[in-house]
Structure formats: C-alpha cells, structure tokens
Amino acid sequence: MDIKISTLEISASAVKLVVGYELEGSPYVLYANKVALSQAVSAGEIIAPDQVINAIKVLTADVRDTLGEAISEVVLALPTIDFEVFRGTQTTNTLSSKIDRIDIKNIMALFRKNRVDPNKVIVAILPQVFKTESEQVYRLLPLGEVSNTLTVEAFLHVLPIWIYNSYIETVQKAGLKVRKVYPDKYALTELLNSPASATNTYFLVDFGAKQTSITFVSNHNLYFSRIINEGSDDLTYLLAQKFGLELKEADRLKKDFGLDHRNVSVNFPLATGIGERGEEIKVFLSDIYTTCQAFLTSHLQKVLSEIKIVGKSQNMPNLNKYPLLFVGGGSTIYNYEEIIGSDRSFPDKYIVKLDTIGARDLTYAVNLGLIKAYSKYAQDIGDEKASIGTLTRS
Template identity: 30%
Template sequence: MEKPIAAIELGSKKLKLVVGYELDGQVYVIYTLVKPYGQCIDAGVFSDESKISATIASIREFTDPLAKLRINISDVLLCLPPYNLGIYQTRQVTTVVTEDSKISPLDIKNIYALIRNSAYPLNEKALVDVVPESFTLDHGRIFARAPMGESSSTLTVSAKVQTLPKALVDSYQNVLLNGGVVSRRFVVAPLAAVELISSYDNMPHSYILVDIGSNITTVSFIGNGALYGSTYFSWGSDHITERIIEKFNINEADAEKYKMMYGIDNRVMNFKVPICSVDDGAGREIKHFNNELNAIIKSELDIFVKNINQAVDSIVLQHDKSYRSFPMLLIGGGAELNGLEAYLAPKVLSESVQVIRPKNLGARNGTFFNCLGMLLANAKYLNVNDESHTKAGNLTRNPGK
C-alpha cells in the first residue's frame, strides 16, 4: 500500500481531515474526520487562532477503536482558500544536465527553481503552486506529464503560477504550526476540486465551479481542465439556517435538521403535517408547515442566485461572455441541500446545473471534496516550494490495540 498522507481543510467553523493515498489516479480513503471549533474564520481572517490550533493539536495523535486505527500526524497537505488568487502564465527553458541527455529528476528540479526565481512581481503575494501544462523536448515533442527518461538537450515547461496574499498564507501556516503540525505543501481549494472532478467519468472539461461553504461561496472558472480564475462572496448554507431559527424560533440544531431533511420540498400533499411545533412564549402552540420552510429557503436562495450571477460575470467576462453558458458544478457541504439543482437551473445562464458528490468509498460527503482532491494534486504536481522535491512523510498507520 502507498504511504498514507493527511489532508486538512480549515473551514469557517470546522476542521476537515482525510487520511488516504493516491494510486493510479484514484484516491483511497483510510480515515475521515470533521471536528468543529465554532465560528473562527471569516473569509480567510482568523478571529480565534488559539482555538483552531488547539483543534489541530487534538488530532495529531488519536486512536479510533472502531476503525482499529492509531494515527500519528506530523505533516499535512493544507487547503488554502482562493481569496484574491492570482494566476500567471510562465514559460521556462533549461538545459538537460545528464551526460546521456535524458530527462532526470534533477532537470525537473532545475526547471522548478527557474520558475521559483523568475522575475514576475510578487510584492505582497506568496508563491503557492505551479501547475505544468506541457513539457516540450527537442523536435517539438510535447508531453502532459514530466517526460522522465526521454532524450533531449533542452526541457521547456509552460505552466500556470498560483499566488495568494502573503498575509493569508502566513496566517494559515502559523495556525498549523502552533498546533504542532507542519505543512507538507499548500493546495488551493479549486485546484484540488478540479483534480477530483477530473478523476471521475463523464465530467465536463470546461465549467463554472461553485463551492458552497457554511459562510462563504467561491466561484471558479475552469477551461479545458485548467483553473483560470476564482472569486468569492459572503453567503453560505448557514444563512438559510439562521433564517429558519429566526422565523421558527427554534434552536440551531433543529433548524439545521429541518433544512437538510426537507430542503426545497415541492411535493403536493393531500393533508398538511406540521414540520414542528413551538411555544410562542405565552403558552400557545405555533405550528410551522412545509410551505413556510420552502418560502424561507427560497428567499435566501434568491440572494444566493443574485450573487452567483454577479460572480460568474466578473470572472468569465475577463475571457469571453459566451463562457457563462458553461455547465455549473456545485460542490461542498452547502450543495447537499435537497432541490438545489432544480431551483438554480432556470435562474442561471449555465446550460446545466449539477451537484457533484465525492464517489470515493469512505468519504462520500461533499464536505470532504477538497481534501480528497488535494491527495490527487499532490501526487500529480511537484511542490514548487519544496527545494529538495524528495518524497518523505511522517504519517504512520498502525493497527489499534
């Protein structure tokens, strides 16, 4: 079995962990975990770093008797949100260094060093990742993956360089370090999602990717399997929960339960059964019905639709307005709402709307989407910030006692 790797995403209110490995382009899951820490992150800004670090520290070593696992984590793949993501095209050429002129790991290391040191303006940005698009050798031979062992006097790489605000990267890295865990590498969330989607059959190559979180939604433009840009807005599935709490006067747990149990339920019933009954504070029982829940959810989704259409326009019109009709793929925990596809389809310009759920055994909840994709991205692309480019890890899996 391949050596397992831990992948972590820090959401607005909870940590998401997947432990697994990549083999032949597929992710195999060993363990998953969701651990809440409360509302501690808002659009990449930490309000309580110590609470998140304590949550990270709590998962460094743990035993799951039910799964017969003891897991020790010292380094992880860390998912970064695409807030103010910069994507730049680069093309670098290096001379092959081996005596027999065959492409070796050293040549790949050299080309990544050139990319790392190339003179594009970073300013207050941090280099996060490099996604190679093609490797070109003598006589115009082009490869999609690193052409190890092929003969050539030169190696040319065309790639997309991804940057994020340095302050954002530093804050995520520091909260991890303060939890006693090192970041093996960073992966931007939409890149991770693209890699997971690409691993499934019958998926489009060009689309609008919408990742619905609890408080933030990100919208990304994918063209021919490549990430071209990303934006975000402040709306998430918790906005629906908050409106249900407000209108029904119930607690958060019940509001979340009814939201996920019913969603948008347009079934025609011969009789009306209340969803819940509450005391109005004066000893009178107030009953709430499905049509009320539908109205609450739809009113929030109308705000969501307006934001989505604005986000799609802002990101797609940088390229070609016809791209607005690309299929829309919905991912993330917020995409699990029943009836979401049917409600959005006539309200957006995309030719189709589809919720994509993880198909990987052991992690089929949408909340793990980006963590699964990170495992694929890590196996596919070298880490531009790892100057050694060695494959080493400190995560162990032992049978539980």
C-alpha cells in the same frame, strides 16, 4: 499512485482531516473526520487560532487511535482569496545530458525565485509542457531523454503571503508539518478532473457555509475565482430569526427538510419556536419550504449575476454554453435540484456527486482533491522530502 497522504482543510465551518491514497485516478479514503468551528474563520482569515489548533489536535489524536499510527505532516488547502494565475517558462541545463528528476527540481526552484508581487507568494506550480533542446514536446516529464536542456511551461498559482503564513503557522503550532499547499478551488478542480468527466470547461460553484465561490475552469485548468459573501449558514440564521428557533434546531430543519414540499396526510408542526413577545410559533413543512425556496432562489440569482459580471470583464461571450457544477454543503440541501432546475438561462447545471471509496460526502471534496493533486505532483515531479515554512516579505 499508492502513497498514503494526509490532507487538511481549515474552512469556516470545520477543520477536516482525510487520510487516503490515489488508485487508478480515484481517491481512496482510510480516515475522514471533522471538528466543527464556531466563528474561528472569517472571510478566509483565521481569527481564533487557538480554536483551530485545538481542533487539529483532536483530529490527529483521533486518527492515531483509529488507524493505529500517528501523522506528522499534511498537505494543506489554502483559501482562494485574492487569487491570481500566471503563466511562466523556465529552462535549465541538465546535469548529465539526460533528463533526470534533479533537473525538474532545479526548474521548480527557478520558478519559486520569481516573486510576482512583494505581498504574494507562488503556492503551486503546475507544469503543462516539457520541452527538450530539440523542441520535442511532452505532457509528462521525459525522464531519461537525451537533452542538454529542459524547458517547462507552467501555470503559477499565487496567493497573499498573509494567508500562506497564517495557515502554515497555525498548523505548525498544532504539532504538524506542512508538506505542500494548494488553493482549495484547485483541489476541487482536480477532484473533478478525470477521463470520465462529461466536460473539462465549466463554472464551479462552491456553495459553502459562510461564502460562495465561483471559479472558471478551462481544460481542467483553474483561471480565476470570485467570492459572494453569502452561504448556507445565512439560511440557518434566517430560519432561526423568522421562527424564533435555536440555531442548532434551525440547521437541522434546513438539512432534513429544506425544499421538501410533499403532501402529508397529517399537517403537524416539525418544530416550535418562541416569538419576540414570548408567543409560541409552530413551524410546519410548508414554512420551511417557502423560506428555503425564497432564500435559495435569491442566492442562485446572485451567483448568476456574478458570472455575468465576470463574463463581461473577461470578454467571454456566450456564457450559457458553459455548464455550472455545484459543490459544497449548500448544494446538499434537500431537493436543491429544484432551485437550479427553475433557471433557464444556463441550461446545463449539475450537482456534483462523489464516487469515492470511503467518503461520498461533499463535505470532504477539497480533501479528496488534495489527495489527487499531490499524487499527480509526486508522480510528475517527485515526492516532497522536506516540509515548508512561513515566509517574510522581500
């Protein structure tokens, strides 16, 4: 669907802006850029809003200079914290005895009136089934069908009001309107949702900078998400502390070499750090490899342990029949395949590779998923005409 969409993600590592559209099920990118953040977001909470606001303003100015036109509103990703999924059903009388877009708009309004928790808000309504009064079932909105009623069964994504309000307020203070919001993990599942997908049921592991999330997806629907408070930045801190390096240098070594253990003809130091007593510490390729290997192996075991805990709590036998799909910056560490390949408890593990025109970097995976999610919504329900704002508890 050729609608130009501006998408925004505020993550722990950066504010990311992508402008693009969907064509034949794939997102096409016209603009993609990010501004790094320094401890502005902690565990999903924006703790330095001024830094985030300034980053958004930098990006909006840059996109105006790059594309020659300003953006005024965005589709926004929200962190999947204290996330819940509900099923809901609503019925409305059609206005003209034929199903029209106004009828689905009325249905969506009915869903939104249901407050499942006084401290939470429905952030996304995802229709699964449409029914006429004759009980005829459709997967897509049956526009023009003769019926006095329209019934919709949908998944409802729910997040805390404080997350919803704080993110929207920050974006608004940067001078942008928010057209629609989606949980970030739902956006990722939409990016992976295509007819060519090898599987539609899997665990999605998002190895981020500050946190790692584990999301269970069944038939392309997001069911629950858990978080481990450890990310790829922790490996950067470990390298910096162990070898007396500046964080910037430690991050470079992690990204450029990671799990590189090739035999080199000349064993020379790749960096030099300063120890606690002021002594010089030479850092060799083997040092980087052993440090990264130990950290990443331990991290993977934490992920697998969390999946097993979730499996028991959700009564899910035979967990290892589900593939594990890895995304996020941590999964792009050089030769990360070696780590996931070393575990045999889950035989099917993959690092997601993007095939997207204009942005093949996993850094923008959430933004790309937002493009697909909103395009799908606009096609099924209709393009939003008004922006959304903050809420108060009721």
